[in-house]
Amino acid sequence: MKAIALNKYGGPGDLELMDLPEPRLGPDSVLVRVKAAGVNPVDWKVGAGYLDPVLDAHFPLVPGWDVAGVVERTGPDAGEFSPGDEVIGYVRKDWAQNGTYAELVAAPVRTLARKPAALDWHQAAGLPLVGLTAYQSLERLGVGEGQTVLVHAAAGGVGSLAVQIAAARGARVIGTASERNHDFLRTLGAEPVVYGEGLADRVRELAPDGVDAAFDFVGGDAVDVSQQVLRDRSRVLSIVDHDVAAKGGHYLFVRPDPEDLAALADLADAGKLTVEVDRVVPLAETAEAWRHSQSGRTRGKVVIEVS
Structure with missing residues (x-):
């Protein structure tokens, strides 16, 4: 072959x-x-x-x-x-x-x-990999209807799936991305914000009472910024920052799971995920x-x- x-x-x-x-x-x-x-x-x-x-x-x-x-x-x-x-x-x-x-x-x-x-x-x-990463991340923090979540690198492979899955669960999604990707994020169901210096202030403008969960799919200072805007500092998850657990958050390395994969396929066939x-x-x-x-x-x- x-x-x-x-x-x-x-x-x-x-x-x-x-x-x-x-x-x-x-x-x-x-x-x-x-x-x-x-x-x-x-x-x-x-x-x-x-x-x-x-x-x-x-x-x-x-x-x-x-x-x-x-x-x-x-x-x-x-x-x-x-x-x-x-x-x-x-x-x-x-x-x-x-x-x-x-x-x-x-x-x-x-x-x-x-x-x-x-x-x-x-x-x-x-x-498969990005979808399972997004799905298992949201499951780990129990994201559901009525919650406000912050997704870092929301236009990337994992982030774009996380936005859609969270929106399908009835959550409000704030997503960080470069300005050229903001219209794309809106089509997925997210409210876009520019990443970089001053991000915490921009998130607070959209969510003055704070966010319920945050997801770091990019690294850098995403965990630290997230904890500035979270109601509960422990509800941050990273797939990049190996020190996130020491900061009181959660680390995730995606696992193969046929039931989770089938759930993603069902969302796609229902028109809720692309x-x-x-x-x-x-x-x-x-x-x-x-x-x-x-x-x-x-x-x-x-x-x-x-x-």
């Missing part, structure tokens, strides 16, 4: 288009013919070795955890799916090697759900997708078209 892989830790320039053996199929896994794969910052961080202390890597290393495709074959204990089923998945395992930047991926059933019909293949490939696709590149040009992701200027998702 064709796949993009690394022979050693490195960056975009070290990615190679290779012919690799078909991945082995475990008893509770299915073989997915990949239509598209989502690109996430964690992909190039794994490729650079930044997660080496917590995630073993084996080479050649095929990056990627997001997938949308069609089931080609099933293991003997993978009765949840049948050949021909259209699926999406956050195919994260306990080591890094056989990722989703490939024509075929062996995916445990615990990482998959059925593809939402409302999304095309590119949108579907961009949904995925903004910033750029689509062919498999052979994955290096360009990584460079664009590393620029920090993406709106929504970067996606690799595989087949």
Whole structure:
């Protein structure tokens, strides 16, 4: 099969288009013919070795955890799916090697759900990791109807999903973004504010009584600023700041969960959730997708078209 892989830790320039053996199929896994794969910052961080202390890597290393495709074959204990089923998945395992930047991926059933019909293949490939991160973040802080929430980096991959999910739950959403993305945020259901110096004052103008929950999807001083405007300083969650727990908040590293993934698919099919696709590149040009992701200027998702 064709796949993009690394022979050693490195960056975009070290990615190679290779012919690799078909991945082995475990008893509770299915073989997915990949239509598209989502690109996430964690992909190039794994490729650079930044997660080496917590995630073993084996080479050649095929990056990627997001997938949308069609089931080609099933293991003997993978009765949840049948050949021909259209699926999406956050195919994260306990080591890094056989990722989703490939024509075929062996995916445990615990990482998959059925593809939402409302999304095309590119949108579907961009949904799993960011959607689950947003969904599990909101679940962790119990966001619901009538609450006011602050979402940092609201126009990004995770943030744009968090805005939509929170709005679908009946929450009021204030989202930080550059001014060029403010109209986009309004279409998602957020009240936009410019990030940067004076952010706490701008949030207070919109929510004089404070906000109920805050979500840091960007890093920097987002946690500290959030705690200045929160009614309860503990109701801040970060996926970036590893020190957030020491500050009284919550840290989250997204987990594969088929029920959460199915809930996201249901929201998409109900017209309450969509995925903004910033750029689509062919498999052979994955290096360009990584460079664009590393620029920090993406709106929504970067996606690799595989087949």
